[in-house]
Amino acid sequence: MHQTNRSFDHLQEIVPPSAVSVRNVSKRYNDVEALRDLSLEFPRGQLTSLLGPSGCGKTTLLKIIAGLIKANSGDVEVNGVKVEGPGPDRAFVFQDFALLPWANVLRNVAFGLELRGVAKSEREAIAEKYIRNVGLTGFERSYPHELSGGMRQRVGLARALAVDAQVLLLDEPFSAVDEQNRRKFQEDMLALVQNEKKTFIFVTHSIEEAVYVSDQIAVLLPRPSRVSEVIRPTSFRNKDAVNIRRDPEYLDIIDRIWASLRNYVE
Amino acid sequence: MKHRSLFLKLLSALIVFGAWEIAGRIPVSYAFPTFLEAMQALLAMTLDGTIFVAYGETLKPLVVGVAISAVFGIGLGLWIGLSERFDWLFSPVFIVMQAAPLAALIPLLVMAYGIGLTSKVFVVCIMAMPVIVLNTSGAVRNTPSSMKEMATSFLASDRDVILKIIIPAASPVIFSGLRLGISAGFIGAILAELKITPTGVGDIITYSRSIADYPSMYAAIFSIIALAVIFLNVLERVENFLFAGNNRGYASD
Numbered sequence: 290m291h292q293t294n295r296s297f298d299h300l301q302e303i304v305p306p307s308a309v310s311v312r313n314v315s316k317r318y319n320d321v322e323a324l325r326d327l328s329l330e331f332p333r334g335q336l337t338s339l340l341g342p343s344g345c346g347k348t349t350l351l352k353i354i355a356g357l358i359k360a361n362s363g364d365v366e367v368n369g370v371k372v373e374g375p376g377p378d379r380a381f382v383f384q385d386f387a388l389l390p391w392a393n394v395l396r397n398v399a400f401g402l403e404l405r406g407v408a409k410s411e412r413e414a415i416a417e418k419y420i421r422n423v424g425l426t427g428f429e430r431s432y433p434h435e436l437s438g439g440m441r442q443r444v445g446l447a448r449a450l451a452v453d454a455q456v457l458l459l460d461e462p463f464s465a466v467d468e469q470n471r472r473k474f475q476e477d478m479l480a481l482v483q484n485e486k487k488t489f490i491f492v493t494h495s496i497e498e499a500v501y502v503s504d505q506i507a508v509l510l511p512r513p514s515r516v517s518e519v520i521r522p523t524s525f526r527n528k529d530a531v532n533i534r535r536d537p538e539y540l541d542i543i544d545r546i547w548a549s550l551r552n553y554v555e
Numbered sequence: 556m557k558h559r560s561l562f563l564k565l566l567s568a569l570i571v572f573g574a575w576e577i578a579g580r581i582p583v584s585y586a587f588p589t590f591l592e593a594m595q596a597l598l599a600m601t602l603d604g605t606i607f608v609a610y611g612e613t614l615k616p617l618v619v620g621v622a623i624s625a626v627f628g629i630g631l632g633l634w635i636g637l638s639e640r641f642d643w644l645f646s647p648v649f650i651v652m653q654a655a656p657l658a659a660l661i662p663l664l665v666m667a668y669g670i671g672l673t674s675k676v677f678v679v680c681i682m683a684m685p686v687i688v689l690n691t692s693g694a695v696r697n698t699p700s701s702m703k704e705m706a707t708s709f710l711a712s713d714r715d716v717i718l719k720i721i722i723p724a725a726s727p728v729i730f731s732g733l734r735l736g737i738s739a740g741f742i743g744a745i746l747a748e749l750k751i752t753p754t755g756v757g758d759i760i761t762y763s764r765s766i767a768d769y770p771s772m773y774a775a776i777f778s779i780i781a782l783a784v785i786f787l788n789v790l791e792r793v794e795n796f797l798f799a800g801n802n803r804g805y806a807s808d
Binding site for chain 1: 699701702704705706707708709710711715719720723724726798799
């Protein structure tokens with residue numbers, strides 16, 4: 290019995306229940322079909338990447354989950370509750386950071402709590418904790434334009450963490466960040482997924498980034514937009530952050546995804 | 556906050572006033588006094604109190620007109636920027652108002668409202684309001700959509716979006732509109748005094764020109780420019796106090 294269980298585990302790990310379910314979602318912008326009948330499950334406590342060439346609707350899907358865009362048909366459920374608009378169970382990290390230029394780091398991080406009506410002293414205490422977590426201690430009084438791109442996105446990340454939503458939606462969060470900062474971010478993401486026990490949905494166009502950080506990679510293809518495959522890396526997820534990039538499975542998955550995407554890249 | 560160095564400020568003042576003094580001494584025209592003569596005349600008017608009496612008159616339409624323009628101008632500008640229908644309805648009015656040759660319209664105003672304070676306030680408003688309205692509405696319309704989207708995703712109500720995103724984001728352009736509007740309001744106030752009834756500073760200018768007392772005339776003009784500059788500086792302080800981030804650049808630059 291033990292033996293069968295273990296060998297079964299080896300072949301297919303147990304996927305946790307879904308935190309977010311997307312069912313038969315379609316979205317049209319005038320004449321452009323952004324998504325057609327798309328269904329996807331996002332396991333609780335794990336990081337799922339939406340990976341695909343530009344124009345495949347991955348950001349559209351993320352914004353539909355966030356409740357910022359309405360789908361033409363289909364349902365999105367977060368913890369079993371249908372999404373009708375933005376909610377306290379989801380927090381968004383923006384590609385262009387979307388920080389308030391007139392507010393310092395402390396107010397920016399606390400902004401989500403400010404909108405929820407949390408008292409000033411309380412929200413600043415929470416914000417300070419997350420500023421520390423993302424490694425920006427000492428910059429509380431700085432303004433966004435005084436920070437580097439990487440630091441600005443850390444502010445964006447801290448703002449999303451501070452509202453303590455169960456689901457974090459990240460829209461190409463590191464695409465406007467330089468290469469070295471991006472690598473550091475990716476390593477930090479692994480620790481964050483481990484420690485925060487939240488569900489992460491991560492949009493990216495970088496194959497290496499998706500494979501490096503994800504528990505599950507959904508490859509999206511355009512014309513018509515659809516999920517072409519869902520890949521769950523098995524062997525390197527529990528490895529040390531520095532050894533992942535040398536893992537044979539990591540390299541195989543990258544090759545496999547590129548083989549299916551290359552026809553769609555102009 | 557960035558400071559221009561005191562030395563440069565003094566130097567530029569020295570160059571401008573020095574050029575004035577030299578131009579007056581050549582002289583470029585017999586109707587053009589030297590800087591020192593103009594300052595003497597200003598000192599004389601300050602000592603005998605004429606200038607204060609004059610400003611008591613001039614400031615009435617100016618302050619009332621600028622206050623009306625600022626409050627209604629920003630209010631209307633916000634509304635026009637937020638609502639397409641309102642934009643369609645009101646934008647043309649202010650575009651026409653800005654382009655209209657005001658001096659030609661003054662007789663019309665005098666026929667409708669007489670030669671009193673009301674007409675003068677109107678002149679100040681017509682000068683000051685359009686640029687405030689158009690700047691405000693343009694700035695509101697150009698609020699970065701990602702910031703509005705961010706606020707919405709963090710559960711902001713429509714009121715929050717207006718108060719915490721749109722107004723602060725638009726504030727630099729609103730304030731530059733206010734600066735332009737207030738400068739135009741100063742022009743309007745003097746224009747009203749020259750064209751409707753000679754009172755206040757306009758009276759000093761008209762009267763001293765008619766008796767060829769050019770130093771006094773230029774002293775009055777100088778004083779109104781100086782007052783406008785002081786006013787605009789105060790406005791800049793107010794802006795920096797209200798929106799501390801405005802003079803610190805932008806997050807996405």
